[in-house]
Amino acid sequence: MTDQIVGHYAQRKSLRQLLASERLPHSMLFVGNAGIGKKLVALELAQMLFCEDNNRAEIGGCGECSKCKLFESGSIADLYQIDCLDKEAANVAQIRQLLQTVNLKAFHGGARVTVLDNAEHLSVQSSNILLKTLEEPRGDSYFILIVENPAKLPDTILSRCQRWFFSPLSNDQIRDVIDRKNLLPEGVSIQDVITLLDGSLQGVSSIVDKLDRFSNFKDRVNKILAGDKLNALEFAKELSSDRESLRESLHLMRMIVRERVLNETDPKNRRSAASLQAHLLELDALIFERNINAQYLLQSRLLNDL
Structure with missing residues (x-):
């Protein structure tokens, strides 16, 4: 995962440090143009959250523990990804079902990570349902919302997410x-x-x-x-x-x-x-x-x- 990412070293290093110091926010908003690697950084962070090597200082997961191997094979059950441009995958019923699942105990133990790509395309109803969970997230649940235009998200969602800005590639x-x-x-x-x-x-x-x-x-x-x-x-x-x-x-x-x-x-x-x-x-x-x-x-x- 890490070797696929171009740039954004400062953001990735800061995320690693926040995770190591147990200060990583549970709701984050990754903002930037399409195609610059925001989702890859989100998935890299997800792998770090799952990784069993908690003392690791380097960016990225260790790649050796059982959870990293599950992650890299695409088989880890505690990672949820939705592209909100897909209206069926991001409809009210699906978002409600996702949040019910996230509120259960993690399948592998440890963290549950939800990545919502193109989150500005969530419907108003879906956003309102998501808001309730963002207001009171479980201690082991993390939400990463990926957007190009944060102005299209409700202020209530924006106020509950820590914003991370990603620049175009040089x-x-x-x-x-x-x-x-x-x-x-x-x-x-x-x-x-x-x-x-x-x-x-x-x-x-x-x-x-x-x-x-x-x-x-x-x-x-x-x-x-x-x-x-x-x-x-x-x-x-x-x-x-x-x-x-x-x-x-x-x-x-x-x-x-x-x-x-x-x-x-x-x-x-x-x-x-x-x-x-x-x-x-x-x-x-x-x-x-x-x-x-x-x-x-x-x-x-x-x-x-x-």
């Missing part, structure tokens, strides 16, 4: 993973791959499929910044016609423009790119929350910087 960390696992296809720019991954390893296995789209978007954005008004109008029309992919398309454009802002040496061009970046940041809320016409907004914002 370019060097992503580059190291790509090199170590030989993930870079021949003829592909590693810088384009790093930009596209945007601090996350989510989707790295399917990166080749996304590179053509990324390359096309990069070309279109560069033409817009060069003053091509016709291209701006056509691109806005194309993007707005595919509503299902629009949010992802806007995110991709923001990554490309951000890279341009960081790498542009000409002050005038950098200002143009920064202005476009600011306009792209506001489009999500205007299109998806206020429901303003997407094509009109895109055309006005893209042309505004020419």
Whole structure:
């Protein structure tokens, strides 16, 4: 488990120290972008809670005791994992049944650990049921809620969890993973791959499929910044016609423009790119929350910087 994790050493070391000093909170909230390793850290912590080597100073379980072997084989009965994007697995009945089980004595003795991934997608009813257990957890029960956007969780849940923040992976960390696992296809720019991954390893296995789209978007954005008004109008029309992919398309454009802002040496061009970046940041809320016409907004914002 430990050798699968990239980065987050400070958080992992602190969790190890809290566990060793018996001050580990029973309810924790792991916050950060998707694909950066929050769940892996949660599972590493779970293994440390199960590990029978209580005097161990190193991060991770010993890997030798009976519980570590059960954990690594996927057979430990006191670990519960739910992806809250799965509405059937995270419905009211399932959450209620989970909490009833957690309140029983641990099957193997010792700790019970519950990992709720994408916890911000719990329904209000499920959150209310969970809240009762978070308010008065058993001494041997631990809950780790993994989220991208904690603002979507009820304040009552947030107030009962200690928050742990996880940063996006650095370019060097992503580059190291790509090199170590030989993930870079021949003829592909590693810088384009790093930009596209945007601090996350989510989707790295399917990166080749996304590179053509990324390359096309990069070309279109560069033409817009060069003053091509016709291209701006056509691109806005194309993007707005595919509503299902629009949010992802806007995110991709923001990554490309951000890279341009960081790498542009000409002050005038950098200002143009920064202005476009600011306009792209506001489009999500205007299109998806206020429901303003997407094509009109895109055309006005893209042309505004020419």
